[in-house]
Amino acid sequence: MLGVEDQSGFVAHEPCPSCDSSDALARYDDGHGYCFSCQSYFPGDNEAAVEHEPMPDGFLKHQPAPLQGRGIKASTCRMAGYGVAEVNGATVQVADYRNEKGDLIAQKVKTADKRFSIIGNGGQLSCWQLHRFKPGGKRIVIFEGETDCLKWLDIFPRYPAVSLPSGAAGGAKAVARDIAFFETFEEVLVCMDRDDAGQKAAEEIASLFTPGRCRLMLVPEGANDVCDACNKGLQEELVQAFWEAKPYRPDGIVAGDDLLEAILEDRGAESLAPYPWAGMNDMLHGIRAGELVTICAGTGVGKSQFCRSLAVHLIRSGLRVGYIALEEGLARTGLSLLGLFMEKALHLDRSDVSDEEIKEVFDRELRDRLFVYNHFGSMSSENLLARCRYLRVAERVDVLFIDHLSILVSGWGDGDERRLIDNVMTALRSQVCEATGVGMVLVSHLRRVDGRSAERGGEIELSHLRGSQAISQLSDACVALSRDTMGEDSNLTTVRVLKNRFSGELGVATHLRWDPDTGRHTEVEPEFEPKQDNETEVPF
Numbered sequence: 421m422l423g424v425e426d427q428s429g430f431v432a433h434e435p436c437p438s439c440d441s442s443d444a445l446a447r448y449d450d451g452h453g454y455c456f457s458c459q460s461y462f463p464g465d466n467e468a469a470v471e472h473e474p475m476p477d478g479f480l481k482h483q484p485a486p487l488q489g490r491g492i493k494a495s496t497c498r499m500a501g502y503g504v505a506e507v508n509g510a511t512v513q514v515a516d517y518r519n520e521k522g523d524l525i526a527q528k529v530k531t532a533d534k535r536f537s538i539i540g541n542g543g544q545l546s547c548w549q550l551h552r553f554k555p556g557g558k559r560i561v562i563f564e565g566e567t568d569c570l571k572w573l574d575i576f577p578r579y580p581a582v583s584l585p586s587g588a589a590g591g592a593k594a595v596a597r598d599i600a601f602f603e604t605f606e607e608v609l610v611c612m613d614r615d616d617a618g619q620k621a622a623e624e625i626a627s628l629f630t631p632g633r634c635r636l637m638l639v640p641e642g643a644n645d646v647c648d649a650c651n652k653g654l655q656e657e658l659v660q661a662f663w664e665a666k667p668y669r670p671d672g673i674v675a676g677d678d679l680l681e682a683i684l685e686d687r688g689a690e691s692l693a694p695y696p697w698a699g700m701n702d703m704l705h706g707i708r709a710g711e712l713v714t715i716c717a718g719t720g721v722g723k724s725q726f727c728r729s730l731a732v733h734l735i736r737s738g739l740r741v742g743y744i745a746l747e748e749g750l751a752r753t754g755l756s757l758l759g760l761f762m763e764k765a766l767h768l769d770r771s772d773v774s775d776e777e778i779k780e781v782f783d784r785e786l787r788d789r790l791f792v793y794n795h796f797g798s799m800s801s802e803n804l805l806a807r808c809r810y811l812r813v814a815e816r817v818d819v820l821f822i823d824h825l826s827i828l829v830s831g832w833g834d835g836d837e838r839r840l841i842d843n844v845m846t847a848l849r850s851q852v853c854e855a856t857g858v859g860m861v862l863v864s865h866l867r868r869v870d871g872r873s874a875e876r877g878g879e880i881e882l883s884h885l886r887g888s889q890a891i892s893q894l895s896d897a898c899v900a901l902s903r904d905t906m907g908e909d910s911n912l913t914t915v916r917v918l919k920n921r922f923s924g925e926l927g928v929a930t931h932l933r934w935d936p937d938t939g940r941h942t943e944v945e946p947e948f949e950p951k952q953d954n955e956t957e958v959p960f
Contacts, residue, residue, distance in 0.1 A: 446498075479527055479539055480505045482514040490567050490647045496574045500549060502566060515566045517585065518551045528566070528585070545585035546598050553580040555604040561637065561662070562595065562602075562625065564588055564612045568646040572611075575650065576659060588612060588621035595625050603630060609665050611637035613645045626668035635665035692818055692859060696733035697943045699930025703917045704897055707734070707819060710857045711922075712849055712894065716864045716885055717901035718878075722913060722934060723863045724748075725756075726901055727821050729941045730861065732760040735789050739818040742811035742858075744793045744804075746827040753792050756939070761785045763938040791815050804828065805851055812856040820852070824863035826886065841888035849894040864891055876904050882918050896921045899929075911936065912946055 436445040475481050482503030486494045497503055501516035510531065517526040517540075526540035528548075548566055561581040563569040569583035584591045591612070595602065602608050610625050612618035626634040640657040643649035649658045666678075674682065691706020707713070717723045724747070731741050745753045752767055759766035761781050764773060793807055811817040822828065829840045853860050867886040880900035882892045892898055898919040904910060911934045917926050932941040 476524055479524060480507070480512075480514050480529065487513075487567065487570070490571060491650055492567065492570045492574050492647075496570055500552075500566075500570055500573065502570060515548060517545050517548060519546070520551055522551055544597060545594065547582035547594055548585060549580075549582045550598060550601065553582075555601055557605050559607045559609060560602065560605045561609040561611055562591075563646065564591070564618055564621070565645070568611070571647045571650055575655060576662065584621075588617045591621040592624040592628060596628055599628055603633065606633075608634045609637045609662065610634060610668075611639065611646065611661075611665075614639045614641075615644060618645075623668075627670055629668075632667060634668045636668050637661050637665040693734055693737035693739055696730065697915070697930050697932065697941070699928075699943065700899070700915060700917070703923070703925040703927075703929045704899075704920060705923055707859055708896075708922070709818070709859050710853050711896040712853050712860045712862060713897045713899065714862045714864050714885075714891055714895040715899050715901065716866055716880065716891075716918075717903075718866055718880075720905055721901050721903045723901060724823055725934065725939065726913070726932075726941065727823055727861060727863060728756050728760060728939070731790075731819075731821055732757060734819055735785065738789075740789050740791070740816055742791045742793070742808075742815065742817040742820040743823075744807070744821065745823045747823060750792060750794045757790065758782060758786065760939050763940065765937060765939055791817060805847060808848075808852045808858070809856055812852070812858040817858060819859040819861065821861045822848075822863065824865065825891070826865050838888045841886075842890040845888070845890040845894045862895070876906060878902060880916065880918065892919055895919060909933075909946070912944070913941070 431447045433443040434445040434447050435442050482505040484494045484498035484503045486492060487497065501518070503514055504511055505514050506512075507529070512532075513530040515528045515530075516524055517528065519525050524540070526538055526542050526545060528542075529537045529539060547562065549569060553560070557580065559579045561572065561579060563572060563581060563583040564587060566583050569581050572581045584594050586594060608629055610622045612622040612625075622636055626636060628634075638661055639645060640649050640654040640661060643652055643654055646658060649655070691708050694706045695701040695704060704713075715723055715727060717726075724745070731743060735741050743753060743757070748756075755767040755770070758778065758781060762773065762777075764770075766773065766778075770778075791811055793811075808820060811820060825841070825844065829837065829844055848860065848862065852858060865886045866880065866884045880902055882898060885891045885898070896919075897917065900916045900918050901913050902916070903913045913932045913934065915929045915932060917929050920926055931944050931946050933944045933946075934941050
């Protein structure tokens with residue numbers, strides 16, 4: 421049934437100039453008039469002058485009525501050409517779509533179960549109500565649906581308002597068709613539904629306009645659209661949202677109050693734990709969540725042992741550690757880490773250590789704080805990423821160790837090594853570190869270079885990283901280990917920071933001496949012999 425007509429805003433009945441009726445034209449307090457005999461509409465002072473012909477054949481004759489569920493007055497529906505009609509015994513809502521001349525070209529029909537259909541020429545429709553307004557002016561608002569537009573005109577008719585002809589999905593295309601008209605306004609406000617589809621449409625529409633012209637009006641929190649906000653008593657907040665609509669800035673550009681808020685809220689990136697060696701910690705300022713640290717060195721220099729020492733320190737600092745060692749078995753990883761706590765090379769000889777002692781140290785130091793992936797050899801990409809995400813989300817791991825990149829790449833697929841490394845590094849960075857916030861320590865090999873090798877203590881550069889620049893580009897820090905494995909002090913390792921996104925400090929960080937009996941790395945200040953220039957004796 422049709423709702424009871426809401427006469428709010430009615431002034432008087434007048435003769436209609438279109439059909440010569442003596443009193444069928446109703447005049448309203450905003451200046452507009454509507455003839456109930458011939459259905460002609462006469463605009464108010466702020467509307468384009470449009471005279472509507474009687475309803476053409478084939479279109480539904482509808483009557484304005486209050487939309488009680490939405491709280492919309494009948495007078496607003498009458499002004500906008502929105503009403504109700506009977507179709508096959510069922511009540512439907514009808515929205516008239518008119519061209520720039522005011523001629524009726526289409527009707528959108530909405531059933532009680534929210535099915536939509538179009539009568540007439542539904543292709544290339546302009547925004548609903550666009551025909552009512554002249555170009556230019558201070559502001560115009562674009563809403564997602566007709567009822568939101570009606571509700572806004574109901575409560576705040578001061579500024580022109582239109583809605584999309586086909587909802588959020590086709591919003592950008594519809595607005596683009598009349599972009600020249602919208603660009604004549606000083607400000608264009610876009611107010612879509614608060615759901616994901618609506619907010620995506622708002623971004624797409626806003627990107628069409630001259631920078632600085634478009635503003636995003638956000639429906640108050642707790643409501644999905646304009647009608648919902650008003651039904652929940654948020655009408656004042658909705659009007660406030662209109663006045664406080666923020667200029668659209670693409671690509672995450674932030675300015676003004678938003679930028680100041682971000683500055684004030686940032687207290688600096690706190691580290692999860694310091695590095696165990698003062699020289700490294702002074703340069704890198706600790707290990708942080710979400711950062712990717714790459715450890716690189718030549719073959720046999722001690723990358724894995726260095727990582728185990730770091731992992732043990734983090735565990736002792738109270739962090740939870742995940743360890744994926746692709747070059748060794750489960751028992752070797754476990755014994756090597758446990759041996760660092762006991763200061764014994766358990767993986768070489770455990771004859772003087774009882775199972776009870778091992779169990780006691782394991783329960784005290786490692787239980788519930790170390791998670792080792794039981795795997796040897798390459799891993800598929802899906803398998804690795806799933807395990808990494810599981811360790812972070814389910815086991816709440818703080819730092820994840822992966823040893824090492826070359827074996828990892830071999831399980832990523834066939835093809836060019838450089839491209840595969842790019843894919844691996846991108847996935848680890850975006851899908852693991854950034855997506856989950858876990859810190860990561862990744863081991864990488866070096867390519868062979870001319871000159872003194874890293875295995876003989878040669879100085880390492882970022883360009884020596886094997887295969888792809890993505891390793892250095894996507895890492896937050898790159899740490900190089902060099903050691904003369906055949907020299908007199910073969911257990912002395914020089915630690916250099918090659919990249920440091922956090923503070924920018926680079927160079928030699930420290931020197932570590934490895935004790936093969938305990939497995940420990942001790943920070944030292946070595947005494948290097950000064951280089952002697954070759955001198956030739958002059959016979960004078």
